[in-house]
Amino acid sequence: MKAGVIGAGAWGTALAQTLSSQGDDVLLWALEPEVVDAVNRDRLNPLYLPGIPLGPAVRATGDMAEMEDRDLLLIVSPAQHLRAVVAGLPSGLPLILCSKGIEAGTSLLMSEVAQQAQPKSPIAVLSGPTFAHEVARGLPTAITLACADADLGRQIAARIARPAFRPYLSDDVVGAEIGGAVKNVLAIACGVAEGAGLGLNARASLISRGFAEMTRFGLARGARAETLSGLSGLGDLVLTCSSTNSRNFSLGKGLGEGRPSAELLANRRTVAEGAFTAPVLRDAARAAMVEMPVVEAVCALLEDAAPLGHVIDALLARPLRPE
Ligand SMILES: NC(=O)c1ccc[n+]([C@@H]2O[C@H](COP(=O)([O-])OP(=O)(O)OC[C@H]3O[C@@H](n4cnc5c(N)ncnc54)[C@H](O)[C@@H]3O)[C@@H](O)[C@H]2O)c1
Numbered sequence: 550m551k552a553g554v555i556g557a558g559a560w561g562t563a564l565a566q567t568l569s570s571q572g573d574d575v576l577l578w579a580l581e582p583e584v585v586d587a588v589n590r591d592r593l594n595p596l597y598l599p600g601i602p603l604g605p606a607v608r609a610t611g612d613m614a615e616m617e618d619r620d621l622l623l624i625v626s627p628a629q630h631l632r633a634v635v636a637g638l639p640s641g642l643p644l645i646l647c648s649k650g651i652e653a654g655t656s657l658l659m660s661e662v663a664q665q666a667q668p669k670s671p672i673a674v675l676s677g678p679t680f681a682h683e684v685a686r687g688l689p690t691a692i693t694l695a696c697a698d699a700d701l702g703r704q705i706a707a708r709i710a711r712p713a714f715r716p717y718l719s720d721d722v723v724g725a726e727i728g729g730a731v732k733n734v735l736a737i738a739c740g741v742a743e744g745a746g747l748g749l750n751a752r753a754s755l756i757s758r759g760f761a762e763m764t765r766f767g768l769a770r771g772a773r774a775e776t777l778s779g780l781s782g783l784g785d786l787v788l789t790c791s792s793t794n795s796r797n798f799s800l801g802k803g804l805g806e807g808r809p810s811a812e813l814l815a816n817r818r819t820v821a822e823g824a825f826t827a828p829v830l831r832d833a834a835r836a837a838m839v840e841m842p843v844v845e846a847v848c849a850l851l852e853d854a855a856p857l858g859h860v861i862d863a864l865l866a867r868p869l870r871p872e
């Protein structure tokens with residue numbers, strides 16, 4: 550097997566390490582030359598996945614043309630860069646999309662963006678509760694692999710499964726993508742609750758009511774309810790809303806502590822996708838007449854549109870309604 554992994558952030562590096570764990574040849578494309586050098590010379594990626602030794606079967610490159618001889622590509626760039634990254638790939642190779650987000654300006658899901666950028670490539674989506682550093686250490690992980698072509702989905706699942714890395718098949722690509730994109734915004738909300746000291750009842754309520762928002766939006770975009778309540782939806786929502794290991798939760802925690810969003814977002818090396826997804830999701834939800842008050846509240850905080858106390862009061866003062 551000759552897999553290519555496009556993007557050597559924490560998740561791309563963890564996936565490369567996982568795929569190579571049984572000796573498969575994995576080529577990892579990195580944007581930063583220092584990452585290429587560190588992987589090839591020291592078997593480490595100290596910039597994005599410090600402390601994880603990489604196996605000998607992972608080789609890094611900065612040259613996209615080297616992906617020509619791969620038979621499968623995992624795309625792991627930040628969502629807002631996926632279009633440009635995919636457009637630069639050799640054409641026709643099966644693409645497994647691992648980025649979580651909605652494209653700004655078009656409101657397209659990653660599969661829709663990839664389809665436009667590489668119309669000849671078959672597409673699958675890999676998404677679920679997966680902190681990169683845990684996966685890289687070989688800790689047990691289950692994840693959704695969504696592919697409209699059931700045969701291709703089965704082939705890919707067999708190729709990427711490892712003893713502690715277990716893909717579950719789905720044909721609901723839209724559902725898998727919406728879960729992964731929306732949970733990042735809701736994790737910011739849960740981080741705010743943590744930072745502002747609102748307590749664990751508030752967090753559980755945000756997870757629950759946030760899941761109701763995810764479901765309403767997902768159903769409006771054609772997702773299936775069982776996908777949203779699976780690994781790529783509820784599973785990832787629970788993980789990301791529970792720990793400062795999540796960059797989105799940590800961003801929210803900073804907001805909840807009263808730090809300005811501009812300060813929290815400035816000069817970041819790592820990506821907190823929810824900050825980019827939130828305004829796109831809000832606008833798409835409004836256009837589809839889907840109510841997403843928690844998402845609206847996160848946007849208000851990210852845009853410094855209202856003080857934290859007002860945003861919390863406004864959420865709590867919404868009219869009483871049936872669950
Ligand atoms: N980290 C995780 O645990 C995890 C798990 C599942 C999914 N994801 C998703 O994977 C995607 C990548 O996240 P990550 O955690 O690997 O990234 P990261 O935050 O660790 O690193 C940032 C990445 O962005 C890349 N980048 C910066 N500018 C770029 C540009 N102009 N063009 C292309 N790439 C650029 C960097 O090279 C680096 O690979 C995100 O959509 C994220 O939601 C992450």
Ligand SMILES: O=P(O)(O)OC[C@H](O)CO
Binds near residue numbers: 788
């Ligand atoms: O660190 P986060 O918030 O980007 O979350 C990482 C993964 O998406 C968790 O599944």
